Amino acid sequence: MSSTILEICQQGISDWQNAFNRQDAAGCAAQYAENTIMLAKPFGEFKGRQAIELFWQGIMDKGFKYVDYTHVTWEAMGDDGYILTAQWTMNSAFGVVHREHWQLQADGKARLTYDEFEVQGER
Numbered sequence: 001m002s003s004t005i006l007e008i009c010q011q012g013i014s015d016w017q018n019a020f021n022r023q024d025a026a027g028c029a030a031q032y033a034e035n036t037i038m039l040a041k042p043f044g045e046f047k048g049r050q051a052i053e054l055f056w057q058g059i060m061d062k063g064f065k066y067v068d069y070t071h072v073t074w075e076a077m078g079d080d081g082y083i084l085t086a087q088w089t090m091n092s093a094f095g096v097v098h099r100e101h102w103q104l105q106a107d108g109k110a111r112l113t114y115d116e117f118e119v120q121g122e123r
Contacts, residue, residue: 005110006074009082009102012110013069020067023060029053033103033111041118066091080104081113088117095120 012031019027029049032038038046038055046055072086081103087096101114 005080005104006076006082008104008108009074009084009110012102012112013084013100016112017067017069020056020060021065023065025053025057025060028056031111032115033105033113036112036114038112038115039117041116043119064090064092069097077101077103081110089123092123093119093121094123 016028016031019025019031029052032049032052034049035047036049036052038052040046040055043055046052067088067090069086069088072084075083075085077083081101084100084102085097088094095118098116098118099114100112100116102110103113105111
């Protein structure tokens, strides 16, 4: 698989992180494909960009900010995407990304087509 697709996927997670860190829920949601399913443990399942934006806005409204990723791995998935796994921390929580499927879209950007993460504790 071309490293270009990996770079495009890496730009997608960077764009998501930057949007979150500037408290821009719409910017976060823009990194998801329209009908993405997001499984946010223990909160539940959210389907579609609008529901995902409302989830992130609610998280931001509760004071969560400054997300950072560590132990990031990328695994090729098909010929147009990658699976990301990682650990994450925020100002007041930490957890793990079990599976993010970043997939190249028709407009040339990578977006999340599946997102599964878990809050494992408070900081």
